[in-house]
Amino acid sequence: MITAMKNRVLDIGPLKSAKLFWILALFVTVFLYLEGKGLFPKWMFKVPRKSQLPVKKYISDFMDWLVQEANFGFFTFKELTRGMSSLLDIPLSFATSLFSTGFLEGQGSQAIQILPPLSWIAVIAAVVAMGHYARDWKLAAFIGGCFLYLAIFGQWDSAMVTLASIVIAVPFGVVGGLLLAIGAYRSPWFEKTISPVLDLMQTIPVFAYLVPILFLFGFGPVAAMIATIIYAMPPMTRIAIMSLKSVPSEIVDFGNMAGCTKRQLMWKVLVPSAAPGLMVGVNQVIMLSLNMVIIASMIGAGGLGYDVLASLRRLDIGGGLEAGVGIVVLAIALDRLSQAFATRSESAHLDGRLNIVKRHPWFLTVLIIVLFTLVLGHYIPAIQGYPASLELGVGTSLAEFVAWINVNFFDVLETYKTFVLIYFMVPVKLVLLKMPWAWTILLLCVGAWQLGGKKLFLLTLLLSLFIVATGMWEKAMITVYLCGVSVVIACLIGIPVGILAVENDRLGRIVQVVIDTLQTLPSFVYLIPVVMLFRVGDFSAMVAVVLYAIAPAIRYTTHGIQQIPSSLIEAGITSGCTRRQLLWKVKLPLALPEILLGLNQTIMLALSMLVITALVGTRDLGQEVYIALTKADTGRGLVAGLSIAFIAIIADRMIAAGSRKAKQRLGLGEELG
């Protein structure tokens, strides 16, 4: 990553002296790599424990105080959070009853079912109706098919548990995100305050704050839901701020002239006008909530996530994949549905004189089906729950397929793996570990100054010094190495695939499906086959990270090339460019800012995968977070989590600054951004 960054600085830096500096820096780096270890005292590589800032301890102590003693006079802080969780429990247990357990009287094993949950037929009828309402029969059939798949492949019960938690978590995430966005829209001061908080919410791995959440909100589905909301809300807030700001000022003026109060202006004018943008945010909240399903199942949410974990514990690859695909199918169905609602053309207002049947045909049909299946389901079990005898499964065929690859191709794969390890991964790791931290930070800061000026320089300096001072430097460098190597490989594969996908429509569609699946399929599902083929170690971790993080590299490249004004491409063709020239001299440079954004997203996803890859035995910050989780050590987890977040923020800011510079140099205004 560092080298990649350096190269970019080289061709962006306008001054000769800057070029000279980086060439010199390269020499010093090589020298330090060869001779450095002996020249510097040990604390230049690892800060001794006694001079580290005891941030871990501060955080743990603060947490203890919060849980044990914090008091508002009338009630304690813990009573407040516990109160919140019992409040949140009301809608959640309602949804769980509706979809999964049925309505119960009493608790535990003595509970008596008063009412069964919605039957599978009723749920499918409801989603079909929503599909048709949102767009057309085609969508309705597609979504109905998705849910039918869940029933046929025996995932229904778990899927409904997951659906119940999503159905409640999403509205909270959306409304919370929207309220924050409105606050930010009204007061620039508030926007400045929440912006770094949002950064942290997005970049600190969930594992790092799981322990404090358990202490404060109790154990179970509610805590899982709160973690989900924290993780899924930031994109909603960001997109909502952007959409509110981009409402044309004419509309706002009109609202003012019509004599709207402030509240009316917001809820009747601004929010409806920004609705299409807001729906993109809703979509993001749904997708991220489904990403959290596995982690949520570790703290008692159950559902499909639990099935994935439990099957993998048994090395039941087929079972893990079935449950994993169940998550993907649910995600795709909800995604398409929310997108359809976003783009739904508002039909003319219905005639008020029509009777209730004609006004709400769908609502009534679904209601009738619900009641009908409720009564019939009482006598015919196949109507209440999908009959187990009709379920299908991939069974052991997948495990056999992996075994076949394993037996026949392991040696070939091993050769490639050894090559990549010895000639690429190990050298990068050594370079990063052999530099004294002061030198690495110096290079980073110079880069930051050139790209973004004094502000970026200060930010980079402070954040990287935090990592050094808390004793996380070495692990941070392994993190940067693993993440950097994976990002480089993801880009080397992703950008060409993205370019090809633009040229060839059919390929483009296939690629789209593949990357959608890769992004929503829980990484646990492919982690086990990857370990079987590549053994425990950095290489397996790298493969898993690349699989997860490649999607934005492809997506943004495609998008970047597609949005180049056709006039520019025609100009290229008329001036006699060959295809190759057209690609290298016209398309790629013009798509560069967009590709950089893709790079940025790839880095973010790669970092967010680190905690997961700790499960296959890496020794980076992800592992530190994971160890802290298993030891319930709040301070240790949050310090490591913050270090990951800071690496992400430094990378993000530098690339954003680089992208701005690239745009300026190309003379592209903001219209492409």
Place this chain on the structure above:
Amino acid sequence: MIKTSRFALALLGSLALSNMTTTASFADVESNDPIKLTLHDWTGQLLTTKIMGSVLQKAGYNIEYVQADYIAQFAGLKEGDLHVAMEIWETTGREAMDEAVGTGKVENLGETGMQAIEEWWYPSYMKEVCPGLPNWEALNECAEAFATPETAPKGRYLGAPVTWGGFDDERVEALEMDFEVIHAGTDAALFAELESAYQRKAPVLLWVYAPHWAPAKFEGEWVEFPKYTAECYNDPSWGSNEDAAYDCGKPTGPVWKVAWSGVKDKWPGAHKAIEGFNISNDEMSQMIIEVDLDGKDMDAVVNTWVDANKDRWASWVK
């Protein structure tokens, strides 16, 4: 609208009444609040917990199963959100358990009767390559047979996740073995590698523990190290290496039961029953095999055990 929903409610009500008939009669217990038992993600623990749950239920207690992470559950046990955890392994959970018991909010209810075995393990076919096995001294002579490109010429030993402890790095040092210890991140990764190697009949040497399905599914043996004693771990002068501790095998350790300390006052009878719970390694391994390898339904296996061992559990709940 309102009318229709009223009609619906009436309909639902009539259905509800017909469902009520299933109510069982409850024995006289201290509290009818559900006792929450935690479920993790490995079969043995699910079996242990469900056996305990069925027994408590037979005694008239109201129980509830909650899915929870093995270590994260201690947060819930301390606060009384969760009540009983049936399997805390000496070898992997000791630290978290001691910390929780130290706060006074969690209570150790004694051993389950199962003994955790953990040791270096190899598949039987490796004996042909390395005839001196299972003696640990034979390993040094065939270290190269266990090597991979990254570790060559040293052999590769796949250890447990770092959080499990086990002192394997120290052991390799103390016994001067030509092996490199690689730590897996989870036990899923550990057994994925074993499965992969076993399919190819490739060399592999790794940490395996019991009770677990792996030693039943795969044919193999544990390496025999000098037998563990407490002095070996504490006293460097003990054993073949005069200057280092850990020059011996791993200890075996009990699997513990723990509970929220409030259980004692709220459900004294259940508390006693959980303390009484006792099951052997062999019984447990047999049930794990039935579920994981023969594909039997877990609840059926639990019921079979409960029906067959009436006398035993009757003495727990007395």
